[in-house]
Amino acid sequence: MPVIYLTDQGAMAHKKGERLIVEKKSDVILDMPLIHVEQLVVMGNVQLSAALISQLLVQEVDVAFFSSYGKYRGRLTPPALGFAQLRYRQYQVLGNPQTALPIAKQAIQAKLANQRRTLGRLAAAGGSKVQAAAQRATQTMQGIESQVSAAKDLDSLRGYEGSGAAAYFGGLKDLLPPSWGFNGRQYRPPPDAVNAALSFGYALLQSAALGMVNLVGLDPYLGFFHTIDYNRPSLALDLMEEFRPVVVDAIVAPLFLQNRFSAQDFRRESGATPGVYLVEGGRRRLIEAHEKQMATPVFYPRKKETTALRRIIEEQARHLANVVLGEAASYQGYEA
Structure with a gap:
């Protein structure tokens, strides 16, 4: 699954070892290896932990932020080096x-x-x-x-x-x-x-x-x-x-x-x-x-x-x- 969409309002995404964990009200709604994530699309009220953000930057994973209605807000990208x-x-x-x-x-x-x-x-x-x-x-x-x-x-x-x-x-x-x-x-x-x-x-x-x-x-x-x-x-x-x-x-x-x-x-x-x-x-x-x-x-x-x-x-x-x-x-x- 190259692109992961986080759409559950109030969810929290964090890093646990080498895995991406998404939880909502103590329930795990996603658990997958971070190495499989090519792009992360965050829609609305979804939080990302600092450790997860740091790891996504290291892995050069593109992270895009939208409102819950789909309006583009911005993105988290690694530095454009060598271009x-x-x-x-x-x-x-x-x-x-x-x-x-x-x-x-x-x-x-x-x-x-x-x-x-x-x-x-x-x-x-x-x-x-x-x-x-x-x-x-x-x-x-x-x-x-x-x-x-x-x-x-x-x-x-x-x-x-x-x-x-x-x-x-x-x-x-x-x-x-x-x-x-x-x-x-x-x-x-x-x-x-x-x-x-x-x-x-x-x-x-x-x-x-x-x-x-x-x-x-x-x-x-x-x-x-x-x-x-x-x-x-x-x-x-x-x-x-x-x-x-x-x-x-x-x-x-x-x-x-x-x-x-x-x-x-x-x-x-x-x-x-x-x-x-x-x-x-x-x-x-x-x-x-x-x-x-x-x-x-x-x-x-x-x-x-x-x-x-x-x-x-x-x-x-x-x-x-x-x-x-x-x-x-x-x-x-x-x-x-």
């Missing part, structure tokens, strides 16, 4: 539109292709009306894809990405039961259950992408497509773009289509954190689906091999590092 040359080259590539723009184009080209294919796969099980709506959306997206390579700058590229997203989520809207009230992608805050589930899933994916960016030594806050802003891991957001449809959308939509979510899995909040959010049962169901999807072996065109989606994200991060260092001629986005 000065890579990060220096990253700054140079970022500052040169002739080298930065092609990387961003490839990422968005792959995202649009994956959105189009995901929508087609989801619609295949629906009726003729659903399939016709999905076909209209995918045709629109195909036209936008053909324009991406001609984008002159990042602003025009972001415009194409936004137009593609509007067509894609419009098509997704036609697939999902109207009773869930999904009218397109909205997330600040999520106004309905579908957006709540998408936001939670994207947060999990962002955590994975950020972990991989840190692993290979790139600066996660300096991206090629997303604007640079305070506390925004722009490069991790860049990396996750091509994986949003195949990791998150491909599991969230079926959870609604197969009635695996109920109204009790969501809660509407007001006050400081307004919006609709997943609660414990829904979170667990989505986390299970997410981990299953990330472990699914799929074909990886760049290396012409079959491997887990989680490893493909890592390979794409390493591929990007090779492009930045000049060891690969150009970036090739992942298309499922």
Whole structure:
């Protein structure tokens, strides 16, 4: 089990010998060797002992912190040692539109292709009306894809990405039961259950992408497509773009289509954190689906091999590092 999710509110995680122990009200709810922990995801009110934190740093285990509703808070990572040359080259590539723009184009080209294919796969099980709506959306997206390579700058590229997203989520809207009230992608805050589930899933994916960016030594806050802003891991957001449809959308939509979510899995909040959010049962169901999807072996065109989606994200991060260092001629986005 490479990724451990700590979601039980009030739990305490500590180190006992070479084992990770998680307890709640004197009951042991997890006992496993620390050597098997690749990443720790802490959600909400879960405490970590100082000894455990120290050991996780020694083992270079990535630890990500989220609110109980899935909002990313930050992470505990070991020092980025030995990556000065890579990060220096990253700054140079970022500052040169002739080298930065092609990387961003490839990422968005792959995202649009994956959105189009995901929508087609989801619609295949629906009726003729659903399939016709999905076909209209995918045709629109195909036209936008053909324009991406001609984008002159990042602003025009972001415009194409936004137009593609509007067509894609419009098509997704036609697939999902109207009773869930999904009218397109909205997330600040999520106004309905579908957006709540998408936001939670994207947060999990962002955590994975950020972990991989840190692993290979790139600066996660300096991206090629997303604007640079305070506390925004722009490069991790860049990396996750091509994986949003195949990791998150491909599991969230079926959870609604197969009635695996109920109204009790969501809660509407007001006050400081307004919006609709997943609660414990829904979170667990989505986390299970997410981990299953990330472990699914799929074909990886760049290396012409079959491997887990989680490893493909890592390979794409390493591929990007090779492009930045000049060891690969150009970036090739992942298309499922």
